Amino acid sequence: MNMPRSLRLLPALLACALLCAGCGVNPVTGSSELSFVSEQEEIRIGQSQYGPSQQSQGGVLNLYPDLSAYVSRVGMSLARVSDRPELPYEFVVLDNSVPNAWALPGGKIAVNRGLLYELDDEAQLAAVLGHEIVHAAARHGAKQQEKGTLLNIGLAVIGVATAGTGLQDLAMQGAQLGGAMVQTRYGRDAELESDRFGMQYMARAGYDPQGAVALQQRFVQLSDGKQPAGFSALFASHPPSQERVDANRRTASRLGAGGRDGRADFQRAMAQLKRDRPAYEAYAKGVTAMNQNQYAEALKYSREAIRLQEREGQFHELAAAAQSRLDLPADAIKSLNRAVALNQSYYRPYLMRGTLHLKRGNLDVAKQDLTVANKLLPTADATFGLGEIAQKEGDIDTALRYYDPVARSQSQLAAEARNRIARLRSGYQP
Numbered sequence: 001m002n003m004p005r006s007l008r009l010l011p012a013l014l015a016c017a018l019l020c021a022g023c024g025v026n027p028v029t030g031s032s033e034l035s036f037v038s039e040q041e042e043i044r045i046g047q048s049q050y051g052p053s054q055q056s057q058g059g060v061l062n063l064y065p066d067l068s069a070y071v072s073r074v075g076m077s078l079a080r081v082s083d084r085p086e087l088p089y090e091f092v093v094l095d096n097s098v099p100n101a102w103a104l105p106g107g108k109i110a111v112n113r114g115l116l117y118e119l120d121d122e123a124q125l126a127a128v129l130g131h132e133i134v135h136a137a138a139r140h141g142a143k144q145q146e147k148g149t150l151l152n153i154g155l156a157v158i159g160v161a162t163a164g165t166g167l168q169d170l171a172m173q174g175a176q177l178g179g180a181m182v183q184t185r186y187g188r189d190a191e192l193e194s195d196r197f198g199m200q201y202m203a204r205a206g207y208d209p210q211g212a213v214a215l216q217q218r219f220v221q222l223s224d225g226k227q228p229a230g231f232s233a234l235f236a237s238h239p240p241s242q243e244r245v246d247a248n249r250r251t252a253s254r255l256g257a258g259g260r261d262g263r264a265d266f267q268r269a270m271a272q273l274k275r276d277r278p279a280y281e282a283y284a285k286g287v288t289a290m291n292q293n294q295y296a297e298a299l300k301y302s303r304e305a306i307r308l309q310e311r312e313g314q315f316h317e318l319a320a321a322a323q324s325r326l327d328l329p330a331d332a333i334k335s336l337n338r339a340v341a342l343n344q345s346y347y348r349p350y351l352m353r354g355t356l357h358l359k360r361g362n363l364d365v366a367k368q369d370l371t372v373a374n375k376l377l378p379t380a381d382a383t384f385g386l387g388e389i390a391q392k393e394g395d396i397d398t399a400l401r402y403y404d405p406v407a408r409s410q411s412q413l414a415a416e417a418r419n420r421i422a423r424l425r426s427g428y429q430p
């Protein structure tokens with residue numbers, strides 16, 4: 001039988017398509033490599049995961065808009081002179097004490113408040129951001145994606161973003177959450193590559209590349225023995241080493257001296273955050289107390305933090321978590337109202353308030369809050385809560401639709417969701 005000509009050509013066309021998508025030149029290093037993720041796909045992955053990744057890592061630090069704009073300016077000055085200036089770069093500061101930074105494919109980058117405290121000048125900030133830009137530009141994350149080491153982050157989040165129904169747990173989960181992509185380990189070669197090309201971008205943007213040497217030296221010192229708590233995330237994804245310090249020294253001497261360190265500008269941009277450090281320290285003590293079930297103590301520290309800086313939403317969340325445990329639900333809701341007013345784009349106070357309202361039988365407001373929370377970051381807690389509301393309202397189809405993804409998640413609510421589905425399907429109403 002005669003195949004139409006177009007069909008006969010199909011195998012050849014397919015082979016070509018595979019070859020064309022499969023072979024390429026790395027845009028940063030210039031070496032040839034296999035790639036199955038197109039640039040559009042890279043950008044799409046980064047764009048779709050950026051919001052949930054930010055939410056699960058503490059949300060955007062909105063209390064210091066000038067500092068955020070400053071970090072973004074420094075990042076963009078490096079991105080413009082990078083090997084892929086056309087990527088849709090974005091830089092945010094996250095409200096997270098853990099010293100960490102990460103990059104998603106397509107140039108979506110974040111640095112935590114906790115890491116900014118560890119830096120001395122703008123050149124060191126440029127070293128952090130330049131390094132992350134290379135992870136994105138050289139497709140380090142996209143390559144991990146190809147190896148299949150990364151899960152669909154949406155599913156991962158719904159799996160991990162639950163920690164029982166207690167507000168205590170909810171208030172603490174920020175640091176542990178986050179998709180696999182944020183915690184990607186790139187390996188030694190990728191780290192060296194990111195240091196080397198990041199320093200080139202620094203030099204091109206007018207910074208002294210010595211900033212990258214000083215930064216790496218600092219991290220080696222911190223990782224040596226008594227590393228302060230919280231560094232494990234950064235060091236797991238970007239392991240510091242004497243090898244990297246030495247390599248950075250060689251790169252710096254090759255690039256030559258003469259750039260600026262931007263110390264005064266950095267210190268000016270950081271001034272308010274530094275003044276507020278005692279408030280964040282009181283908050284950290286409160287979180288520790290909360291984790292040890294010392295609720296009165298946690299409430300005391302939250303009040304201390306609020307006295308020092310009233311406009312940080314997370315301080316009010318901590319107060320709410322403690323108040324809820326101390327059986328002061330009305331106070332807790334008041335604290336959460338303040339937290340929401342201070343930051344309307346962070347999922348956690350909505351989730352906490354919705355959960356409290358649900359417990360008190362205020363189904364309409366609970367539904368509103370949990371819906372907003374789920375839009376910002378889908379969690380098993382909010383999804384289960386919405387199922388419960390639907391069930392209470394007698395809307396069994398909707399309840400099943402909410403319980404289903406929870407039942408299939410790895411959350412602590414999975415078993416309970418499966419029970420409820422079984423009961424609803426057999427027509428038994430508890």
Ligand SMILES: [Zn+2]
Pocket residue numbers: 131135186190191194237238
């Ligand atoms: Zn790295």
